Amino acid sequence: MTDALEITTFSLSSGIGEATAPHHHRSAGHPVSAVARAIGFAIARPPEVDVSEIIVRPTAQR
Known part of the structure; x- marks a missing residue:
């Protein structure tokens, strides 16, 4: 019997539109190292x- 193929999916979703993304990430973003951890x-x-x-958000988010 052979091992079953394991399929992994990955998705990122910020919940903000493209127009506000640059400002939002500068003001409330995470350090890349925090997401990597x-x-x-x-x-x-x-x-x-x-x-x-896994949901990663700033501790200051309300």
């Missing part, structure tokens, strides 16, 4: 752990 956390989980969703 969140993704690293998810992929470093053991095989028996399923991380279904």
Whole structure:
């Protein structure tokens, strides 16, 4: 018996329009390293752990 093919999907969604994106990311964006650490956390989980969703937002967001 062969192993099943594992399919991974990835999506980024900011929830803002293109016109406001440059200003929004300058004023409330995350350091790239913070997002990278969140993704690293998810992929470093053991095989028996399923991380279904990660939401990364600034701590100042209300």
